[in-house]
Amino acid sequence: MTELISKVPEGPLELKWSKHKADIKVVSPANKRKMEIIVIGTGLGGASAAASLGELGYNVKVFCISDSPRRAHSIAAQGGINAAKNYQNDNDSIYRLFYDTIKGGDYRSREANVYRLAEVSNNIIDQCVAQGVPFARDYGGLLDNRSFGGAQVSRTFYARGPSTVPSPRAR
Secondary structure: OOOOOOOOOOOOOOHHHHHHHHOOOOOHHHHHOOOOEEEEOOOOOHHHHHHHHOOOOOOOEEOOOOOOOOOHHHHHHHHEEEEOOOOOOOOOOOHHHHHHHHHOOOOOOHHHHHHHHHHHHHHHHHHHHHHOEEEOOOOOOOOOOOOOOOOOOOEEEOOOHHOOOOOOOOO
C-alpha cells in the first residue's frame, strides 16, 4: 500500500499556511513576463485567478469550454461562495465555516486546506466584487446571501442570474 504524501505544511492548524506563505520562493518581476500560465475555466475561480495573475504581470491564457464565460457553473448552477462575513450577526466565524465545510465534506477534506480557505473567504468575496462579479444584492444594495448546503448560518454569496438583472430604468 502506498503512503499518501499530502504536502501540507507542518505546525498548528491556524499557522500552517501563514508559515508556508512566508517560506515559499517568489518569482522575480523580471521573470514573470517570461512565464506563460494557462487557466482552464472561466467561472469565478478561473476568472479571478486569471485576472489576478495578469495584474501581477504574468502572461495568462484562459480557456473556456462553453460558448460564453457566463455559462460557468458559478453562475449557471446557482450555487455560490461561502464566506464568514457574519452579515446577519448570526455568530458566524472562520472556525464555524471551517467546521461546516469539513462536516459537509463527510470529514474527508484536508483540514489545513479547508482552514486556509475559511481564513481567506472574506478576501475572496471582496476581490470578486472588485473585479465586477455580478453578485446578487438586497434592496439596500448590499451583497445578498443565503443559507445553502446545510450550513448553520446564511453565508453563501451567489451570482446574480440573467433573469434577475434589473432593467436600465430600475437603476
